[in-house]
Amino acid sequence: MKPRILVVDDEPQIQRFLRPALEASDFDVETADTAAMARRMAATRAPALIVLDLGLPDGDGKDVILAVRAFSSVPIIVLSARDQEIEKIAALDAGANDYIEKPFGIGELLARIRVALRHAEPGDAPPGPxxxxxxxxxxxxxxxxxxxxxxxxxxxxxxxxxxxxxxxxxxxxxxxxxxxxxxxxxxxxxxxxxxxxxxxxxxxxxxxxxxxxxxxxxxxxxxxxxxx
Structure with a gap:
């Protein structure tokens, strides 16, 4: 079964850009464009990873992170145009695994996704060196x-x-x-x-x-x- 990635972004062009790139990398992709939809899909669709924009029409992405962290340790990569240090720190402290600024390169995003998924696997810390x-x-x-x-x-x-x-x-x-x-x-x-x-x-x-x-x-x- 392909890993399912939930893309949360209210910009249609971002969704249109990410879907084929992620599907070409053998991921199953689902999308949400509001905070409410993101919380619901995170709870019901069991994504392997969430790519999350902070600026959503019905709320802040950091609130989505806090809500998801109440029931799941799914990796969350923030993808946002907000480049202030305080925003990065707040998102990471809320429970995001990583933060990438827009505009971004798809190669970097895919690499960050692979790292996040690898570290989410059971038994991630090996007993050996x-x-x-x-x-x-x-x-x-x-x-x-x-x-x-x-x-x-x-x-x-x-x-x-x-x-x-x-x-x-x-x-x-x-x-x-x-x-x-x-x-x-x-x-x-x-x-x-x-x-x-x-x-x-x-x-x-x-x-x-x-x-x-x-x-x-x-x-x-x-x-x-x-x-x-």
């Missing part, structure tokens, strides 16, 4: 290597790498990382996180472009390499 480019993360041994060389990480550096690996291909917002690593009292201390990311990048030799740890300006960080 994970490989991200030249970096190997072995949780059982609590060991990190770059190539064949072991790397010593501080507990906070290791916890940050594990957090990014758990969300590989998705943005980890500043607030999410700060609360997980330092607690709610430090949810606004982004300088702590900048310093920690810089330290981790240095130890992972992550200095050349494209980087393993990608900065989503004003929003958070993404581990961009695909685990194997």
């Amino acid at each position: 994970q490989h991200f480019g030249r970096v190997t993360l072995d949780r059982q041994l609590r060991l990190v290597r770059v190539g064949d060389d072991p790397v010593h990480l501080t507990p906070k550096e290791y916890d940050l790498l594990v957090l990014l690996a758990d969300h590989a291909g998705r943005v980890v917002t500043h607030g999410m990382a700060l609360q997980r690593l330092w607690g709610p009292a430090h949810a606004q201390d982004t300088q702590y996180l900048r310093v920690l990311v810089a330290q981790l990048r240095a130890k992972l030799s992550d200095n050349a472009e494209p980087r393993l740890i990608e900065n989503e300006a004003g929003v958070g960080y993404r581990l961009v390499a695909t685990a194997s």
Whole structure:
């Protein structure tokens, strides 16, 4: 059975553009053009993934995310013309898995969909080592290597790498990382996180472009390499 993708957008041209591209990539496509229809179809049609616009005629897409998250962990990729950092952060904190700005490339969207679906599969976190480019993360041994060389990480550096690996291909917002690593009292201390990311990048030799740890300006960080 083909994975079903629910496209929620009130622009007919976006629906006409996405449907053939997604169907050509072997997805079953259904569409909704209102927030109410999106909530109903998310509950009744069991989509494998939702592509969601934030600007809907009867409500805000962030409210759709919150409503869906009350009953489902289905991956949600926001596709929106809203490019303000605060909008990205709010959508991701509401429960979206990813955020792509319009205009967008269909190749990038398809890649993000594949990543989101891969990480939604049961048993996603393998018991053995994970490989991200030249970096190997072995949780059982609590060991990190770059190539064949072991790397010593501080507990906070290791916890940050594990957090990014758990969300590989998705943005980890500043607030999410700060609360997980330092607690709610430090949810606004982004300088702590900048310093920690810089330290981790240095130890992972992550200095050349494209980087393993990608900065989503004003929003958070993404581990961009695909685990194997």
